[in-house]
Amino acid sequence: MLTITPDLPPTGTEGLEYFFQQSPEPEARGELFVFNTTEYLQAGSFSTDIAHQDILRQFQRRYDQLTLLFKKRWEQGQSAFSGISHKEVFKRSVSLAVFILLTNPEKISVDVTPDATVFFTALYAEENAYVEAHFAPDEETEVVFNIYRKGVPVLAHGGEFDPAVNQYIQYFAKK
């Protein structure tokens, strides 16, 4: 698992705000960027250690791939999110992507479902994790995850966003 340090790139929420500030109609365009590597590197807010830079670049690359996939799936499946704030969907999905990537899965993918959910599949060396954000009009977004270890369910959690993400991160941090 990647160590969470203060000099990691900004979180999804901050990045989203950055994006919204830069874009006149972000939701209409469906574009999504959490952080801009070039600007981030220029800001000089991270260690000059080469290995550390490599980790950050790798993280950024995986993040870019994941958000690009999310954007593609969102364009195909956004009709299921009628009456739901697209900003909320993007904000939560981007944050989830960042948090799951911090646990360093070997493979990760995302899908947008007809049930107004965003579903992440994260495969680790010994675990498979399934994380789903459920969206509904006028309701708090809930996150549910199930983790399987060698085909056996070992942990499941459902509830509000922050406690769910905490539980998820803690599980992989202990390993």
Add this chain to the structure above:
Amino acid sequence: MVYPDRLLPRPNYRLISDIEALDSFFLQRGTPDTDIIDPITHTIKPKYISFQTGHLHDLSTNLIGIFLPEDRFWRIIGENKEYFTRELWPVGEAIEAPSYPDDFEHVDTLGAIYLPINKLNGLSIPYDKEGQDGFTAICKVLHTPVRSNFWHFSLRWFNEEGDALHQKGSWKKRMLTSARAALIEFGAISEPEVQKIDIPLYT
């Protein structure tokens, strides 16, 4: 075109209650197309696992045996769709076969996921107990024949309060995620071997 008679319930049939006798069998879940696998994770795409709308509100599957993998191509349509596919078959009722072209069509572009019964029936999902709602969700495979398909089975999720379908808000969300997770974890797209079902199990 004639609808396959072997799929229809007969008055002398009874519900299959001994699901454990089907441990080595597979369920088939139909999908709208064959583009089922996520190219990154090589697992089933979550969007292909969604609950039925309408009366049954559960995860609809077919028992592979007398129902063959290619039988998913028979699709009930038209005014009688509710009657044939969304209402449960009243045990003992004689059924007239769906007629072509009003009641069914043949769509050979549909895909399928195959699910081993022994992995799903009794699968216990341990929701964490540190929060205020500690509980276990248990998956059950139930025989739920409909008028056009005696071999229709449902995946349902239960907790201490019963069937999660009848519970409010958060439970349905947990059930949906658990169902998707389990089907991705255990599902496959390769056709399983077709096994013979013992007649005394359902007559």
